[in-house]
Amino acid sequence: MRISSGEMIEGSRILYPIGRITAASPWHGEALACKSHDFEEKALDALIRKAEDCEADAIIGLDYKIDNVEGDEVPGVALRRVAATGIAVKLARG
Secondary structure (H helix, E strand, O other): OEEOOOOOOOOOOEEEEEEEEEEEOOOEEHHHHHHHHHHHHHHHHHHHHHHHHOOOOEEEEEEEEEEEEOOOOOOOOOEEEEEEEEEEEEEOOO
């Protein structure tokens, strides 16, 4: 799977976009925030699986964000997860 945070895949031409996809890491305590790179990797792995499920050749526009659950939603526990988003695309052959 080819991945780019930009709108192009170097050396390839995008044939058509399949659609925006999103995946997230498991929820985890804020205390594990220092390992956020591990959670980015888990989110990216899940995003790649989604792209493969829709037969995409690549993901463009890759971006990450942190989702939080705090306070009244879950008393006493501050949770977060990393969400990865991108656009699944089909690349031209040849």
